[in-house]
Amino acid sequence: MMKVRIKVKGIVQGVGFRPFVYRIAKKNNLKGFVKNMGNYVEIVVEGKKEDIENFIKDLKNKKPPLSRIDKLDIEEINDNLSFDDFYIIKSEDSREEEEGTIPADVAICDDCLKEMFDKNDRRYRYPFTACTTCGPRFTIVEKLPYDRENTSMRDFPLCEKCLEEYKNPLDRRFHAQATCCPVCGPKVFLSDGKEVIAEKDEAIKEAVKLLEEGKILAIKGIGGTHLACKVSENEPVLNLRKRLGRPTQPFAVMSKRDYVDLFAEVDEDERNMLLSLRRPIVVLKKSENYDKYFSKYVSNLDTIGVMLPYSGLHYLLFDKEIAYVMTSANLPGLPMVKDNDEILKKLDGIADYFLLHNRRIVNRCDDSVVKKVANRLVFLRRSRGFAPEPIKVDVENDKNILCVGAELNSTACIVKKNKFYLTQYIGNTSKYETFCYLRDAINNILRLTNTNKIDAVVCDLHPQFNSTKLAEELADKFGAEIFRVQHHFAHAYSLLGDNNYFDDAVVLSLDGVGYGLDGNIWGGEVLLFKDGKIERVGHLEEQYQLGGDLATKYPLRMLLSILYKAIGEEAFDFIKKYNFFSEKELALLKFQLEKKLNCPITTSTGRVLDAVSALLGICFEKTYDGEPSIRLEPEANKFKGNMEIEPKIKNNILDTTELIYKSYEMLLNDESKEKIAYFAHIYIADGLFEIAKKMADRTGINAVGITGGVSYNRIITERVMNNAKREGFDFIYHNRVPNGDGGICFGQGIAYILKNRAEPYG
């Protein structure tokens, strides 16, 4: 006989781990106990040496699908205590300050679905059906350990039948914290904004009818609220656009799995991701038949964001329709609404009806979004289904590092050892409400990782970001060091950390805006990563951003500014033809441009693409982040054929005035818009690659990478990839961390660990 104590770390809570341990202990004739310690699981087993060995084998090889073992500590113990059976012991709070993990939310499993659609089952059509391996996790948890009393399920004491299942180690709902049934669990109801008009199953049936009639419904789900309407008719979609103040931003849709192929092209990776239990939105190419099923107002791009149902309630919404618009219920820039009062109040006048339920959403969590670029699925947004699962990096670190990110598409992260715990998607923290959300999400991730000590707080270099102010405040509170990292350096670090690639490399860091070391606005940067340090070795030509942020909102300003540089006064006559600015505005703009009033200098890639988008008449006003350049890409996609060009480069600076001038000339010569759009993309890709290649060759480097918001652009990224491969370089690209500013916090953490300090104010 022998006795051992096993400590298991990793994702071992809320994934059916303890019942699994119980089963394999019984199978191997062992006695002892398993206990949830808040951030790890402790097992003590007693029995024959051979049985214990088999038990440990089973532990490693047969673990539940959602669990992950990061570390197993095994020690033999010698005491005289012996056990009469194997037990699951109630959770205990661990005093040790070590990382624990709350698992991410999981889509409803096939077993639960089967019950839900079985007329004879007691959970028939019950939308909150869940078991040990499925259902909400992160979104309902208040604190560690992940036990029912620490989640919003504590508002729903188990009925007798549910309790029986919950207590039976051999039941698939044994210790399922989110389990419930129609008798004891949460209930749905339908409101018209004033009063409840239907309850329970009636509410769902009525909601389906209303959706089919073309009404707009607010639907409270797992981590937040969606606004839903049918996709097949213009009117509901247009109504939703008008009421939300989102004239053009593509809406995501939810569709049943069998229908997706009707309207979208899906490859194997995309299909696996669509079907995965994490259930993100996957951005797919529209298929030929798309227009048969969808109003043209759902998405004006050549892609459509699709997700499959992930909660029981979603499955019950599908009857006649093949898909619904399912967009986050938030006003632009503000956090998604999640509490019933708030939903009714803030969506008054936006939704016609409200399908709500009485379970509290503790942690808001937006849908994640992925897209396939350069043969990889990359995150546009990493949130529900992924947060707060840590990302592991091969670095050594013994500090607790809090990274607050940038400002748009914000996320924050806490780094402990080599694990990076990113928060869910936060959004635009220049808005007060979203800024408060960032603060809450940070407190939450600290609580969920049991973190009481912070050694360093890392932030962006931009002096006006609210996150920078929060960083100063938090550094003060924790007595921590404050560390500022230049934005595009952070993007590059994020790329390297994402790939565990710490050899020398040249990285293209391309996006819309970031505060540079010289006090100018950067965004088209060629960075050299050598010996752990980053240096800016090339970039796009400096241009004037006419009116500062206004030039981002109105891309014709950017066009005017660059064209003025190329052709002088004539640029004004040309811009006049767009009939966008009044005489008075043009006169003022001329004055502004001549005097360089509020004309900050920028090397942004986004601004140059914006200018081309405006030139081609594709977009004159940005209504969501990146709109002009995002809408330029489908135009370029229409171009079939090859194009070889010679970008103008001087002193490692890519001449963008030439790009704009050539595009302008092509337009005057009646070249097709698709050709001009394509030209602009490859001018940037080839030009920047050429600079990168020169640097790499000079320094003997054999890897080239691309990161930043612009790297979501397929044409640019794939062109750089193909160039790199042709020239024999390794190509580095994202897959675990968002390319855009949602990955900045991660890069900030890597930067701190590599001790690369950017000096404020240059």
Place this chain on the structure above:
Amino acid sequence: MKITRMHGAGGKVMQELIKDVILKNLEITSVNGGIGLESLDDSSTIPIGDKEIVFTVDGHTVKPIFFPGGDIGRLAVSGTVNDLAVMGAKPLALSLSLIIPEGFNLEDLEKIIKSINETCKEAEVAIITGDTKVSDGVDDIIISTAGVGVVDRGKAIRDCNVQEGDAIIVSGNIGEHGLAILLSREGFDFETNIKSDVAPVNKMIERVLEEGIEIHAMKDLTRGGLADALNEMAEKSNIGITIFEDKIPISDEVQSICDILGLDPLTIANEGKVVIAVKKEDAERCLDILREHPLGKNAEIIGYATKEHKGVVMETIVGRRIVDMPIGDPIPRVC
């Protein structure tokens, strides 16, 4: 490190310079327990008997020296008088120190002195001492004025005493001085009615005080505009200020030019406006008194002080925005 334009632009960079380089190296900064330099209030005080002498100094350079709505002379008097007035003091006398570049036009100098005289009469203050230097080391005329006023002991109004629930009042349209200077400096030759608001506001404030309005804190709006003044008051008072965008008085013309140039009117300089934190119950009465005075005819209650947040938050039709301490020139931040 070299001093840059940003260091003189008001706002964060300038504040850091003052704290880290100037205040840090001066040891004696107050007298008789009065308000001292370290408070960085609009003026300082020296208690004597049952009164306090209120004292301040301000150097003025401006390009161009003659601008729509005023000139450097009017500015030199108003700036100093206003710093005394917002302490709740009665301004009495000014000093006048001129540094004149070689080659300066004599007629221009005379025009400036006459303007100083007119403004002093308006404010009812005397110039009682002065100094004149001619220098080949300056590009343009520099006028420094120190001012002395008096207030009853313990009655000086600070900028650090905003209290929860206080109404926040601004005495008129914002952004006019800064925009007028900018446009005339750059040779803006379009028809516009934008004029500097430069004026001494002491008479208007005296009216409010005479009526027994309970003012908790007061500041004049200068460089950095309303955003700077409100942030400073909130920070020093350790309280939050919520303002409403649609309540902020601003002329259509200033608004439309700001909209086209991409400037935030909240951060543009003023030289004849004050912001007042007043006891909630007195707010409407204070507003009426201000509006009776020609300089206060556009006064508005723009918000209130709150403990719900720190700093300055503005309610807009598209949600709440954090109003920053301006840092000089605006820096793009939108992606």
